Amino acid sequence: MQSRIDEIRSLGAEVVAVSADNPEESREAIEAQGYDFPVLCDPNLELIGKLGLLHEDGLPDTDISRPAVFILDEQRDVTWRELTDNWRVRVRPETILAELR
Amino acid sequence: MSRLHFIWLGPLVTLAAVISYFMVFAAIPALRDFPWLNLPLALLGVALSLAGLFGAFGQGRRLASKIFGILGTLLSVGFLGLFGFYVFVLSYQMPTGETAAGVSRIENFSLQTHRGESFDLASFDGRKVVLVFYRGYW
Numbered sequence: 471m472q473s474r475i476d477e478i479r480s481l482g483a484e485v486v487a488v489s490a491d492n493p494e495e496s497r498e499a500i501e502a503q504g505y506d507f508p509v510l511c512d513p514n515l516e517l518i519g520k521l522g523l524l525h526e527d528g529l530p531d532t533d534i535s536r537p538a539v540f541i542l543d544e545q546r547d548v549t550w551r552e553l554t555d556n557w558r559v560r561v562r563p564e565t566i567l568a569e570l571r
Numbered sequence: 572m573s574r575l576h577f578i579w580l581g582p583l584v585t586l587a588a589v590i591s592y593f594m595v596f597a598a599i600p601a602l603r604d605f606p607w608l609n610l611p612l613a614l615l616g617v618a619l620s621l622a623g624l625f626g627a628f629g630q631g632r633r634l635a636s637k638i639f640g641i642l643g644t645l646l647s648v649g650f651l652g653l654f655g656f657y658v659f660v661l662s663y664q665m666p667t668g669e670t671a672a673g674v675s676r677i678e679n680f681s682l683q684t685h686r687g688e689s690f691d692l693a694s695f696d697g698r699k700v701v702l703v704f705y706r707g708y709w
Contacts, residue, residue: 471703483699486692489707493687496707500685508690510682517680522670523704535704536665542700546677546692549699553668557706558597558658559604566701 472505474563481570483541488512490534541569574626578639581620582646588612589654606658613651620647677702 528534592609627640
């Protein structure tokens with residue numbers, strides 16, 4: 471997503487990432503990736519739980535988010551979503567760009 | 572090269588196929604979504620092991636060759652099995668996301684960024700937002 475961030479922004483969109491990580495634990499790894507979009511931490515699983523994305527014991531002894539992508543319009547209405555059934559397979563930036571156009 | 576070389580080459584190729592998937596090719600979407608490169612490579616490793624095994628049971632071969640042939644083949648098949656289990660079974664093990672499929676609007680929320688700053692989704696109101704949920708533990 472980072473590699474296509476300029477194209478995404480030129481289409482009037484911003485990227486926001488969310489995971490269940492603690493800021494303390496994820497900071498180094500995320501900074502190493504060089505993301506310049508907000509990477510949000512939901513360690514208490516408030517948002518993840520509310521949206522029905524909770525994957526209990528998705529990692530050993532750890533509750534995490536299942537992968538998901540939502541595209542929201544300017545009023546935060548969901549215009550597109552991708553809920554993969556296989557966590558190895560991620561949404562590709564090209565798909566996102568096509569949906570934003 | 573004698574067919575007996577395949578006894579150790581087989582598991583080596585299979586192991587390399589599995590490890591290189593995670594280390595290298597999982598970063599390339601076309602080779603990650605379906606392991607077009609690594610699965611055939613792992614199968615090739617098993618085929619090499621079987622070739623070595625049949626070679627080891629040829630005329631005049633030593634008992635050690637037979638034993639290593641069997642062990643090598645078991646290793647190859649084991650690596651292939653673990654990889655296949657990960658790709659075709661394990662990575663599908665997650666909740667269905669029925670609730671998420673029904674979400675039509677995201678209410679404003681506030682969460683901390685990885686830098687510990689507070690972030691409001693509403694700060695992007697007026698822009699479209701690509702909201703991406705990750706499994707995390709990068």
